[in-house]
Amino acid sequence: MKLFLLASLAFLASSSPIPSGGPQSLYSCTVKTQEQADALLHFDVFNHRFGPNAVVDVRTRSATEAAKLKSLLSCTLKNADIYKVPEDLGDANAIQRAAAVDPFFSDYQRYSTIISKLVSWNATYSNVLTYVPSIAVSHQGRNVPAIIITDKSVPSSAKKTIWWNGMMHAREWISPATVMWIANNLLTGSSSDATIASWLKQFQFVITPMNNPDGYEYTFTTDRMWRKNLRDNGDGTLGVDLNRNWDDGHWGQYGTTTTTSDETYCGPSPFSEPETIGTANFISTFPNLYSGIDFHSYSELVLRSWGWTNNDSPNEAILKQLGDGIVSAIYGVHQEQYTSEKAAALYLASGVSDDWMSTKLGMAGFTIELRDTGNYGFQLPNSFIAPVGEEIWGGIKFYIDFLVKNPNIPPQYPTTKKTTTTTVKAATSTTAAVKTTTVATTCAHSKCVSGVALRSSCDACVGKIIAQDSYCGSTSWDSVCVGEVKSICGITC
Template sequence: MSSISLLRSSSKFVFLLFFLSIPFPSDATTLPRVAPSQLHNGRSYFSRLLDIPFGWVSKKSSKNLNQWFVTHPKLVENLQRYENEVVIRFNVSTDANEAALRKAIDQMLLDVWDFTANYTDIRIEARRIRPLMGILPSSLQDNHFILIPDLARAVAATYPSNAAAHSVTQFLSKDRGITPANDIPLPRKQGVDDVFFHDYQPLSVTYSWLKLLDSMFRGRGLVRMVNVGRSYEGRDILGLRVGIPRSGPPPGSPDSRKDTILITGGIHAREWISISTVNYVAWSFIKSVDEDPMVAKILEHFDIVFIPVLNPDGYEYTWDVDRLWRKSRQRTKMQYCPGFDLDHAFGYRWDGTQHQSEPCSESYGGDQPFEAVEAGELADWVRNETDSGVNFVAYLDLHSYSQQVLYPYAYSCAAQPPNIENLREVAMNLAKHMRLSNGEVYTTTSACEGAVVSENSAGSTQDTQRVRVEAGGGSAIDYIFHEFGARYSYQIKLRDTGSYGFLLPSENIIPTGEELYQAMKFLGDYLLGNNGHESWSQSTSPDQNPSESFTEDEEDMTELRKRRRRRCVDCT
């Protein structure tokens, strides 16, 4: 019996045990006490908030959300703070406007949600909008609009309902003839995927999920638990190594080492979709290995290491206290401004620009490279793996939002990687396969670009003096690319393009995961030297022409095959 057949035959029992271990909200309905200033006709803002239909945000019921927040009173306090906050989008079209906007962001210590070639999104209290406009040029004052008008409601909708309990009830009803009560909504569809990916999951459930997969598939050598290190607050940074072991050498021995693809999520704590997507892609590769020849071929030649939560302290904090927390939870030199931006904390081209030297800034990366514990733990783990014979051939760092595929370098547009043409080609194909999955358009560009993009920016003599919305030094993709020779290194910003931002409804978990899964299949096939043709033929209809995909000249194909047959000893 295959592992997949075993999974199907035992899924009811295993997942019943798994989800019975999840602490679900109690049946209490009493709301936490709030200050009189928060009362409206004898009722708190939060109580009134939950009376508003959530149809525009999520299919979850307000009753379930009410129960969740009753068990997490600190979240209620932050939700009330978000009552007066909005997210604004500025359309930025000139270098002068970009410089003016950055100056205002620094001066007012605003939270930058996203910046692309066309816009910059900022979270701000409503009462601070007027002072912000007072220091901006008129061209920006007249060129903005509100993306999210009710931030508190959008935040509340991202926390899970008790849908997992409904799934367990459904499993029981099949075996014991129990009919669920009419007032309990059942999941949209049945199956393991829906049980886990119906909602975003907290850290404890995510780690239980990883351990479950490890215990179920370790026997055949397909899955092995990975512990990257420990966070500042002492939490493990866990992941899974997925790959078909080579015949002969025992798993874990030096002779069994294969070229490796690394994929991480959760560097920024509030970007929940990145964590769920890493989990979804890992699960998709595991469950498809006996059914999809392309997946089996990839896993025969490569190990894929999935690390869903690189910032476990920050992620836990978003569940217990503040949904929109971005950084780690490490102490800084300023007592009231804890946390490091892990994506500005790595050692390659780290710089001490103003964005990184101010602890209260959301992009503060420390006063020196690797001051952030979690960044140092990942770097040490990758170095130890490399010293043990592992060759990292690709790295994907998942973020949200804006639907972009970004390639090195992040630190400057004045420098280009030696394989820039291949990086661009693969980036375009990754975006293409994500679009073919669900129709969502992903754009591609260099990670160095801020809010303004010029076609000649890479060769411009003025580029080094250009003021950017956010500094790019010390990024993870630059570090893994340059220091360890992962020649295909990308930061992928997942859904959406701003309607929800970091507060993407959970209905998007499965389609977003499927988009990246298809992109990963292309990447694996490309690294095998097939330029993605096999993965293309399996993901398109017979009337589609594989020649439409990008091609590579014979010299590059030969180099790819050479790189697969030997370890990269001169990558740096």
């Protein structure tokens, strides 16, 4: 009996919470064309932000889905069981190092433990911390909390607001751990570190470490690979991709779908989700909104707005300087090489938080994709909490210092009028390997999703469809037009 129990425990320890069905696989695929990028829309791509010729990790839930994937892209099997917990080959001392900071950081913590830590901080650091227990209530009734760290003796009108957000995508456990790590550094340094004390006089740090509490808990109880929130879509599917639900002026247009079962389902309407609208409203009440970072994983990227267009933002030069500097500072800690780039690449995405804060609030918006680059992926062992926290704190110190030294970055509003019918230039290839059909075309959105009418010049297939069905080019690219991608062009979306 004892032996049986031990064997069971060993088995349990080897697999994360897994939904019903057989093992699921991860494929490593090379994306060469816009069409291939579009085709990936209905797959679960683990590292979403990618550029031309990128190698991406794509999940398949069945042999059928794997076969379909391999018919579209060049893919090799990377992991035959994505729920199997990988062996931790990280720094053996790092867990002790994290525990020395606070036992809280020795492992990924459940939602209730994170809330308890915020409550505990509220008591310990009452001189610099404001705890707001709930800025939104999730579909399942959990509170989305916020903390504000600042020198309370300085009126808020005299300070700029910096916003850090964590845990929008459920499986990205390193996100809230890292946001809590840097919050902890601000708090512990508030009374002992003159530089931090000076920052707290100049900024209100508004920190929302747990944007998707339902999804986060679901990854502990039911499905370690869950990404979305837990809206009941009413059709047997669950969840909206919170980071496609922000009302950035381009909601539903790029890198997102209206298929409820998809991992990038944008929701029924912009800001339909309590987690996004509650957070957005709360952030909007603050004065002098200056910059924000939304923390995700994985890919090791420091991404600056915009994500919905390859066009440069009006502050491209200074934001590039800032992003590059963050990457250098991160590298300086553990010599881990992150990449600094514009959020938009081959893969455009709209309805994301960093574009919302840029286009609607004028903030310098960033997304940081934390470790790793796909070795452990979302199942990054807890021995990485300290290394990631340490290197991101290095990046954050550069970031804040840069904002102090550059107090007049202009508001990051779009250069064009806000409109949902703006036609933008699609990705311009930068390598010869990319098919010429993707170069210098004008596609307002993927032909595989509904949206505004497309132009014939978008691509050959779109041109063929519009030639036969002018409605798609004059009025709206509706579901009939999407269906014609298959029936007229023979392309599977």
